[in-house]
Amino acid sequence: MNSNTESFLNLRFFDDLSAKRTFVHSIHPLFSLIVACLYLFSVISVEKYALSRLFPLVLYPFIIIPLAEIPFLKLLKRTVYVLPLVIGIGIFNPLFDNQEMLIAQGISINAGWISFAVLVIKAELAVLGALILFATTGIVNIAYALRLLRVPRFFVLQLLLTYRYITLMNLETARLLNAYALRAPDQKGIAMKAWGPLAGQLLIRTFDAATHVYHAMKLRGFDGEYRSGRRFSVSFKDFAYAISWLGFFILVYFFDISGFLGSLFTGG
Amino acid sequence: MIFPVFWVACLQEDSISHHYIDFKGVSFIYPDNTQALSDINLHICHGESVGIIGANGAGKSTLLELITGILLPQEGEIVVGGIAVTKKTLASIRRHVGFTFQNPDNQVFMNTVWEDVAFGPRNYLLSEEAVEKKVTAALETMGILHLKDRPPYRLSGGEKRSAAIASVLALEPDILLMDEPSSDLDPRARRKLIALINQFTHTKLITSHDLDLVLETCKRVIVLHKGTVVYDGSPIEVFKDEKSLHTWGLEKPLTMSDCLVCDSKKNRGQ
Structure with a gap:
């Protein structure tokens, strides 16, 4: 299998994972969505120098990933795509924010580096949280949960079709790159003069494919609602799952658990 | 010889069935000004099995897409089971029409x-x-x-x-539309498909370059050439007419062609 086709198949990684049947997968999508949103809120709300406050939040992915039987490294690999953007945003922090901060007895560090580290870790955890939701709940069930939250059908449909569009775009990209590589065997990468036509072709072909898929859906009675056929009923375990995590996130938000544990061990 | 376009007499059940299809002066032009179909007049009866054949670009897929309302004609009208195909009637028409795309990826x-x-x-x-x-x-x-x-x-x-x-x-579905159904299939799957199509008793329209499949499954053939209907009638008759087939960019089905192995001749002098 060549690398282009492989990268396309990787995109279906989340579809495959969401089809598993573990305890996490059995949670009602509405509760999974709420917990994921609360997690994102908890991560985002950490202040810019509060590095230690982030450490307890690592527990969420560390518990969910093995429970949901998600390959950790493969998932982590997908989070690094956001790093260039985050590094681009935060790289000047150490330059402009150069006050000294005491991080341990006798050890101080440039505050800019701390805020930079917080930004990177926050981004990684936030993306990880979102990917965990996709891997455990699946796009169709997320859409179902959004509809339960009375999100307008139009927006949910946009989400679903965008997801399908990305899939098709990846497939078309793989085909175009394969076709290019087969006729330019000695070339590394794509010649700059071919970038324009390739991008144009990709756009047109993906649009065509997406239109066809949409027609195929409409011809089979699609009215804007995805019906997965799975019957979800709210049970005690859903409430227990959501309340446990909610309690943990509240604890992390209001108390400095890392600081507390640190003071316990150091006797400070 | 070019065959005249003619209407095939419909069965009596047509009057009590809703699964018929009418094309009344239908023309379709794509946005790039390609005239895909021009003044098409057809009547497909209930329960008919119709093969639509023609060279590449003859308008076969466009014809099927017009029935499903994926495309809407600029001129003329298409009526399915007594209901004109318009944006407003699409849902009720599609409830009865099954369509298999040319590309299964879609x-x-x-x-x-x-x-x-x-x-x-x-x-x-x-x-x-x-x-x-x-x-x-x-x-x-x-x-x-x-x-x-x-x-x-x-x-x-x-x-x-x-x-x-x-x-x-x-x-x-009550009406089955299949666009190139046998492409990509291995011989056994193709054979199964032919049996399946023959079991389907409702109205069916099949576009195909696989003329042997058309011969085995369809009692009526419509030949499209450059967006117009140039033949409408019996499959056997048209497949015997090599000269016309050649004009329309088609060839005889293999089952009606001379055998390359035993050198036996079929339909000589037709």
Whole structure:
């Protein structure tokens, strides 16, 4: 299998994972969505120098990933795509924010580096949280949960079709790159003069494919609602799952658990 | 000799059935000004099996897409079961029409074959028990029940084609439209498909370059050439007429051609 086709198949990684049947997968999508949103809120709300406050939040992915039987490294690999953007945003922090901060007895560090580290870790955890939701709940069930939250059908449909569009775009990209590589065997990468036509072709072909898929859906009675056929009923375990995590996130938000544990061990 | 276009006499059941299709002066031009169809007048009766043949670009797929309302004609009118195809009537027409696309990639988009075949019945709000029955029956008919948990993108072209056909069969349509149904299929799957098409007693329209399939499944053939109907009648008659077939960019079905192995001649002097 060549690398282009492989990268396309990787995109279906989340579809495959969401089809598993573990305890996490059995949670009602509405509760999974709420917990994921609360997690994102908890991560985002950490202040810019509060590095230690982030450490307890690592527990969420560390518990969910093995429970949901998600390959950790493969998932982590997908989070690094956001790093260039985050590094681009935060790289000047150490330059402009150069006050000294005491991080341990006798050890101080440039505050800019701390805020930079917080930004990177926050981004990684936030993306990880979102990917965990996709891997455990699946796009169709997320859409179902959004509809339960009375999100307008139009927006949910946009989400679903965008997801399908990305899939098709990846497939078309793989085909175009394969076709290019087969006729330019000695070339590394794509010649700059071919970038324009390739991008144009990709756009047109993906649009065509997406239109066809949409027609195929409409011809089979699609009215804007995805019906997965799975019957979800709210049970005690859903409430227990959501309340446990909610309690943990509240604890992390209001108390400095890392600081507390640190003071316990150091006797400070 | 170019055959005149003629109307095939309809069966009496037509008056009590709603599964007929009328084309009344239909023309269609694509946005790039390609005239795909020009002044098409056809009447497809209830229960008829009609093969639509023609060279590449003759307008075959466009004709089917017009029936489903994927495309709407600039001129003329298409009536399906007494209902004119317009934006407002699409939902009720599509409830009765099953369409298999030329490219099965366009049709199988869910995560597993089972989910894909179940997509249609679920949209019509059938109970999960009914959905299960229909999906199992459709997959068994196509001989792909063993593929039910496979993701469609990991199937071969022929398997995808079978899944696409199953997804339409699960809806139990009254009118079946198939665009190049035998492409990508291996000989055994193709043979099964022919048997399946022959079992389907409702109205069916099949576009194909596989003229042997058309010969085995259709009692009426419509030949399109540059967007117009140039022949409408018996398959045998048109397949015997090599000169006209040549003019329209077609060739005889293999079963009616001279044998390359034993050198036996068929239909000489026709």
